[in-house]
Amino acid sequence: MTPPGTVQEFCLRLIQGETLEEKLAPPPRDLPDVARGDGSVPEAPGRPATLRIVPGREARVPPLAGWGDLDQRVRIIHALANHELQATELFARALVQFPDAPGPLRQELLRTLAEEQVHTRLYVRRLEALGGAFGDHPVSGLFWNRLRETRTIAEFLCALSLTFENANLDHAPEIAATARLHGDEETARILDRVAKDEERHVDLGRRWVDAFAAPGESTWQAYRRQLFWPLHPGRARGEVFQTEARRRAGLDPEFIENLRAAESEVPESERQRRPTS
Template sequence: MEIRHFAERVLLSDSLEEKLRPVEEPFTDEHPGDPLRVEEPTRPANLQFAPRRSAPSMPHPLSFKDQQKRAVAHHIMANHELQALEVMAYMLLAFPEAPTEFRLGMTTVMADEQRHTRMHQVRGAALGIKFGDLPVNCYIWKKALSFENELDYLAGLPLTFEGRNLDHTIEFETFFLEAGDPKSAAMMRQIHKDEIGHVSFGIEWLRKMKAPGDSDWEAFCKHLHWPLRPFKAKGDTFQDEARRAAGLSDEFIQQLRESGPDTGVDE
C-alpha cells in the first residue's frame, strides 16, 4: 500500500473501522503527492471534537473502584491514541518530502496507535462505555497544527506527548491494580513498552534532522511551540530506565527531570 493512501484513509475517513484497519501488505512510497493540510480530521458523527471543556476530564484515581470511572478513563485514552494516529497521518500528508525511511518508520508507530485505540475501545466497552458515547476533546490535534516541520513534530509528539506517557502508563497501571482491575493494568504495561519504541523513534530522528551543533536538548527545546515545553514531557512518577531504554542520554534525562513550567521555551 502507498503510504499516502494509508495516511488519507486514517485522516479523511469518517469510519472508525477504516481508520483502525491494519495494513497487512508492505508499504511503498513511490507517490507521496503534494502537501495536504486540513484543519480537522474527518471523523464519525459520535467522535467529532466537542467544544472546549464539554468533554469529561480524567476521573480521579481514587474513584477507579467505580467501574464506570474506569470506563471513562479508557474512553479518554482511546481518544488520545486516535488523535496521535491522526496527527501522524497529518504529518505524512503535510510533509511528503520527508525521507522515505522516516515515513516508513511513522507507519510502524501508527500500527501501534491503531492497536492501542482498539485496546481502549474494547476495554471501555467491556466496562460499560462504548467509544463515542462521550464527548471528546481535540487537545493533541490542536497542538499539531503548529508543527512547521518534522522536527517540530518530533519534539512535540514523540518526545513530549509520548514521552510523558512513559510515566502515565505506569501510573495508570498502578491505579488500575489498586482498583482491582488487572486487565486494564496489563494493557497499560503493554502500551508502556510500545511507547519506549515511539520515544526511541523520536530521538533517533531528532538526532538525524537537528541543526549541526545543537545538542539533543537544545533541538528539543527549540522545536517546541507554546504551550508545549519540556515540563510537559513528564508525569508524576519519572521513569528513568524507560527513557534510557528509549535511547535518551543521561544528560537529556537529567535536564528533563529538572525542568519546570518555564524551562527552555519562550512564549
C-alpha cells in the first residue's frame, strides 16, 4: 500500500483499517497537514474480525481482585489493550472531525496518537508473553460511543483528556499496585509508563481547554460547561485519588478539589444534558 500523503489520509486509514498493523503503523515523520477534509467521520472504527466491537454487557472484564488468576489477569490486560486501541482511534477521529483546529494542537494530537499506539503494543506484547492474544476476548467500544456526540474540539478534549485520561491517572497506578502485589513487575512497569504519559495527555487537554475558554472562565468552569451526560466529573477519577499526578498535569487547585469531591453517582436533577436547540 502507498504511504499516506497527509495527516487526514493517515487518520482515515487508521480508523477504517481492519488489521492491527494498519492501526498501529506510526505516523510518518513530517506528514503534511493539508487537505484536511470536511470533518465527516466514520460511524464506527473498522476492526479485525476478532476485535469487532460488541455491546459492553457482552465484554465483561474481571475485577482487579482476580489478578492472581492468570486467566482473569490476561482478560484485564486484554481490556487495557482495547482501551489504548480506542484512544488511538479517537485521536485519529479528532484529527478528522476537527479540520479547523489550530495547527499546533493538531501536531500535539498526532504525537499523542503515536503514544497511544505504543501503549497498545506494550499491552498486546505483554498479553502474548502471558500466553494470550489480542482478539481472544470480546471488546467494547465504550470510549468511541461516549465521544460520538462531541461537537467541538474543546468538548472532545473535555471528554477524552479531562475525563477518561484523567481517570487513568488513578486507574493505572491502582492496577500497577495490584500487579506488584502479585509479583507481576513487567505489567506494573507498563502501567507506570502509561501513567506517566497520561500526565502529559491530561496536560494537553487542560492547556487547550484553557485556550478555548471564555474570558475569565476557569478550567473547571470550562470543563463543566462542555461536559454532557452520560459523562460527568465522577467519571474523571478512580477510587484512590492521585493529587500529585494531577498537579504535574498542570491542573489547578480548584479543578483538583472539585474533582476530588465528585461523586460516581449523579442524581437525575444534577445531570448536565446537552441543551436542545
